[in-house]
Amino acid sequence: MAKETGIVSWKDLALGCSIVKPGSSAELKTGDWRSQRPVTDYEKCVQCGQCYIFCPDMVFTQNELGFYQPNMFYCKGCGICARECPADAISMVEESE
Amino acid sequence: MAKRVGIEVSLAISEAVKLANVDVIAAYPITPQTHIVEHLSELVADGHLDAEFIPVESEHSAMSTCCGSSASGARTYTATCSQGQALMLEICYIAPALRLPIVMTVANRSLSGPISIWNDHSDMMMSRDTGWIQTVAENGQEAFDLTLHAFRVAEDPRVLLPTIVNVDGFTLTHVIEPIEILDQKEVDRYLPPYQPQMRLDPTNPVSIGPVGMPEVYTEAKKAQDEAIKGAKQVILEAWQEFGDMFGRYYKPVETYRTDGAETLLVTMGSLSETAMIAVDQMRTDGKNVGLVRLRLFRPFPFEEFLAAVRGVKQIAVMDRALGLNGAGGPLATEVKAALYDEPERPYIWNYVAGLAGRDVTIENFVEMADGVEAAAADGVRQGYTIINVRE
Ligand code: SF4
Ligand code: SF4
Numbered sequence: 001m002a003k004e005t006g007i008v009s010w011k012d013l014a015l016g017c018s019i020v021k022p023g024s025s026a027e028l029k030t031g032d033w034r035s036q037r038p039v040t041d042y043e044k045c046v047q048c049g050q051c052y053i054f055c056p057d058m059v060f061t062q063n064e065l066g067f068y069q070p071n072m073f074y075c076k077g078c079g080i081c082a083r084e085c086p087a088d089a090i091s092m093v094e095e096s097e
Numbered sequence: 098m099a100k101r102v103g104i105e106v107s108l109a110i111s112e113a114v115k116l117a118n119v120d121v122i123a124a125y126p127i128t129p130q131t132h133i134v135e136h137l138s139e140l141v142a143d144g145h146l147d148a149e150f151i152p153v154e155s156e157h158s159a160m161s162t163c164c165g166s167s168a169s170g171a172r173t174y175t176a177t178c179s180q181g182q183a184l185m186l187e188i189c190y191i192a193p194a195l196r197l198p199i200v201m202t203v204a205n206r207s208l209s210g211p212i213s214i215w216n217d218h219s220d221m222m223m224s225r226d227t228g229w230i231q232t233v234a235e236n237g238q239e240a241f242d243l244t245l246h247a248f249r250v251a252e253d254p255r256v257l258l259p260t261i262v263n264v265d266g267f268t269l270t271h272v273i274e275p276i277e278i279l280d281q282k283e284v285d286r287y288l289p290p291y292q293p294q295m296r297l298d299p300t301n302p303v304s305i306g307p308v309g310m311p312e313v314y315t316e317a318k319k320a321q322d323e324a325i326k327g328a329k330q331v332i333l334e335a336w337q338e339f340g341d342m343f344g345r346y347y348k349p350v351e352t353y354r355t356d357g358a359e360t361l362l363v364t365m366g367s368l369s370e371t372a373m374i375a376v377d378q379m380r381t382d383g384k385n386v387g388l389v390r391l392r393l394f395r396p397f398p399f400e401e402f403l404a405a406v407r408g409v410k411q412i413a414v415m416d417r418a419l420g421l422n423g424a425g426g427p428l429a430t431e432v433k434a435a436l437y438d439e440p441e442r443p444y445i446w447n448y449v450a451g452l453a454g455r456d457v458t459i460e461n462f463v464e465m466a467d468g469v470e471a472a473a474a475d476g477v478r479q480g481y482t483i484i485n486v487r488e
Contacts, residue, residue: 013313013320014303017313017317
């Protein structure tokens with residue numbers, strides 16, 4: 001079983017189910033929870049950063065042109081960014097499409 | 098050298114905590130536990146004990162503070178009972194899950210309502226499956242000895258679980274008894290300094306108490322289950338070593354005049370001493386009655402209990418709490434469960450007695466022994482009787 005996800009035998013859990021490696025949550029892939037993905041139309045985007053602020057997983061980073069791009073390893077597909085975007089630049093697309 | 102002194106049992110418990118050289122005490126006063134923490138606060142204030150005494154605003158805060166303090170690597174103590182323990186119960190589940198070796202005295206008291214401050218085992222039963230190790234004292238000397246034993250067991254790297262010492266409120270806590278108080282050198286020999294296996298430390302950060310997702314929770318509980326079952330061996334070793342050092346030997350299940358007994362009484366706590374007198378009297382009258390007392394309540398000492406009762410015809414289990422579920426008292430339910438897999442099962446009748454300080458007399462124990470024999474002869478099943486109830 002994968003130790004980095006914490007999914008281990010009961011014998012291998014740290015004492016009291018503690019987390020002994022700081023920052024290990026960064027290794028937890030939450031991207032596979034997703035059924036829809038956010039797709040940004042950079043023609044419409046006004047670079048306000050609301051998607052970056054509201055994303056509960058801090059998924060967005062700004063690129064050198066000033067646009068916000070999501071890290072799909074973590075994006076859970078919750079749709080908050082699409083809902084909050086004031087320019088309607090983000091649409092949620094089915095993962096199967 | 099140990100000194101035998103006449104001392105109130107509560108104060109003797111405080112002296113044991115002082116001799117254990119605790120680092121932190123976080124407690125909220127509640128009758129009949131009050132004298133224990135009052136005396137500890139005096140010992141700290143007068144400079145006899147170098148510890149933090151944290152006078153918290155509730156029992157919920159007391160146990161929360163104890164968790165924080167124990168997680169930082171400090172030897173930690175508290176005491177409570179009844180409503181106070183009910184208030185701290187949320188955190189009582191967390192301490193063993195986080196494997197924090199806190200030691201707590203519970204000055205056993207009934208639960209309201211009706212409002213009652215008097216002694217029974219309702220609080221012990223309320224917390225029976227929280228994951229704490231639990232021992233039960235019969236007299237003042239045991240309350241003192243078991244307190245030191247509790248630190249020794251809780252902090253053992255093979256255990257690391259919080260431990261309760263149950264002491265009957267008033268009937269033990271408020272009486273003055275001759276108690277042998279060990280000296281510091283003797284206690285230091287028995288109880289080494291606490292060596293935390295994991296602790297909150299800025300130079301080596303860990304997260305204690307994170308969320309356990311469905312993928313992890315079952316494994317976490319399995320690990321905890323193994324820990325409390327595995328604790329028994331260490332509990333036995335620590336009693337053996339205590340006996341070797343100081344001459345007082347303790348067992349998880351104590352028997353009294355059980356040789357050749359056909360009928361057994363099963364008890365826990367201070368009333369066991371009354372039961373012994375009753376057994377002496379019945380033996381003199383030619384009745385084959387013996388007594389089995391549980392000193393270890395959690396983990397339940399199945400093996401030792403079964404060995405102690407094997408071969409008898411009938412058992413009268415005395416409960417000092419009423420499980421409001423139609424099945425009588427919780428101890429009897431456990432005793433029956435323990436016996437279910439035995440090829441030869443004795444007949445069992447349950448007596449609920451001594452609720453909220455109601456006296457249980459020698460005559461009552463005779464009544465229980467006679468009663469279980471009569472019920473066995475009649476073949477009535479699944480029964481319990483509340484002793485001394487006015488019709
Ligand atoms: S869908 Fe949710 S998780 Fe994904 S980027 Fe948008 S706000 Fe973040
Ligand atoms: S919220 Fe919409 S407009 Fe604002 S940066 Fe994000 S995508 Fe662009």
